[in-house]
Amino acid sequence: MLFPRATIIGIGLIGGSFALATKRAGLVGEVIGVARSESTRSLALQRGAADRVTADVAEAVRGADLVYLATPISAILSLLPQIGPHLAPATLVTDAGSTKVEIVTAARALPSSVFFLGGHPMAGSEQAGIVAARADLFEGSTYLLTPTTDTPEEAVLRLAELAREIGARPVLVDPETHDRLVAVTSHLPHLLAWALCAAAAETNSLDRLSSFTAGAWRDTTRIADSPEEVWADIFLTNREHLMATALRFSERWGDLLRLVALGDREGLIAFLRDSREAHRRIGEA
Amino acid sequence: MLFPRATIIGIGLIGGSFALATKRAGLVGEVIGVARSESTRSLALQRGAADRVTADVAEAVRGADLVYLATPISAILSLLPQIGPHLAPATLVTDAGSTKVEIVTAARALPSSVFFLGGHPMAGSEQAGIVAARADLFEGSTYLLTPTTDTPEEAVLRLAELAREIGARPVLVDPETHDRLVAVTSHLPHLLAWALCAAAAETNSLDRLSSFTAGAWRDTTRIADSPEEVWADIFLTNREHLMATALRFSERWGDLLRLVALGDREGLIAFLRDSREAHRRIGEA
16 A cells, blocks of 8 residues: 555646546555545545545545645645645645646645646547546546756656555656646647637528537537636636647647638648648647 | 438448448449459448449449438539439439538539439548448537538428438538538638648747647547648638638637737636637537
8 A cells, every 4th residue: 555544636637537546546545535526525425536625624634645636726825825724744735737837836845755747638529527526537547757957866756656556657847847738738628619609600501510520529618517617727827828828729720721711722732731731740649 | 221222322431331221221222333443442342332333423323212422522523413314213322421512503404304302421531542441430420411402302301311310410501601600610620720730830849749739639640631632622612701700700800819918817718718618619510
């Protein structure tokens, strides 16, 4: 057993799945689940994602060997200074936030006696909440870990092992590179899906649109169902990289529309072919 | 049996699947497959998607009860005037092109003794070719049929029955409305996927990007693998509607980027929520 007592703050899709996965793998002993909502707390107990639940963060982290922060990013940022005084020495603190620079910076406020290592499981879905939690959520996915020069080697080894034990593939990356690359692969597609649905909403005869949808619509807009408060935090804590990649997108979008408007068939085919090649070169994890 | 002899011109993903589906359902007798490539023709025979194959269009359509045009749109547009003189009276001609106004207009060149009805099966995938053909491709999907005021009722009834027999849900729509609405639900998402991959191609450390991809990237960019010549035809034969919806997208995209750039959390949440609501209202077929 890696962690006799684990405290999970924010026991929704990611936190709940992390609890189910680590319990199933025998990696944690007692799990304490923290949620503000009474219904989330009782559902976490019912689903076996927590052995004990509370709304009291300070009480929950006391004596924990592992603290897992799985709330929206703005809550992670305010929890970090709040939990510090209540942590026992050598507690391993990690999080599941989708951006890392701001979180890793805020974690510098933790006492030097505890270990912090930022994490980002590349798993999940447009669904949210403990009802959607699954013990196999992380299987086959990448688990990004973002050590800095200050991170003790032991924290990295233990979390990488934990990620492997729940079926994920740990990948180490510095927080800055993390934020720059997920802006491209995750944040930009989410922004596009929301702008696409906003544009579609202006269609005349909107009520007929469903008869005209197929795989392309379904797959591109699935993520527009994601929880907006979680994503507003993600976008705003990765503003610089997101704007940079969004503006690169806007340029290529302009190029592509010009080719369509001009009816330049050869130019259009060349654009689509180059883009398809890039897609293949990028590949999949 | 609805059609004793069916000729399928362009026996790739859609044409091949149509052959397999209609043969399995006992709707067609002899199927004649037309393809320019020798390897496609022999694979169509091997896979049982055709009883006879040829590269000679005129010979293939002679004596056919049903002619199914499943090539890229530019080839459909040049085939229509070409096959006319070789068709027997009362032959039903239809097509599987993803845009309809230009095709329906070109079909006016057919002899008045034959029946034409445009079609658009909302099935398929980013894959192409007879190797990807499946008898169940149309099951559960929408099959759009685009009659005009000139279309004989009998053509509509027979094709709607055929669509139902292969497991699809026939929906009637005029060609203009068809092109306007698929511009939103299908052509726009495809354009976005290609522009997204083109933007991603400019990322520094492109070779590392695959470790940072998850469901959002996979689902949004899947369609960027679609065949570019087919899609250049689609975009260019639906230029007016596509540009209109693309420019509506560009406006909403600009709004969204402004909210991110300004760090307007409340405005951003409101945008995402409204867009998500639109997504749910549109729903799925």
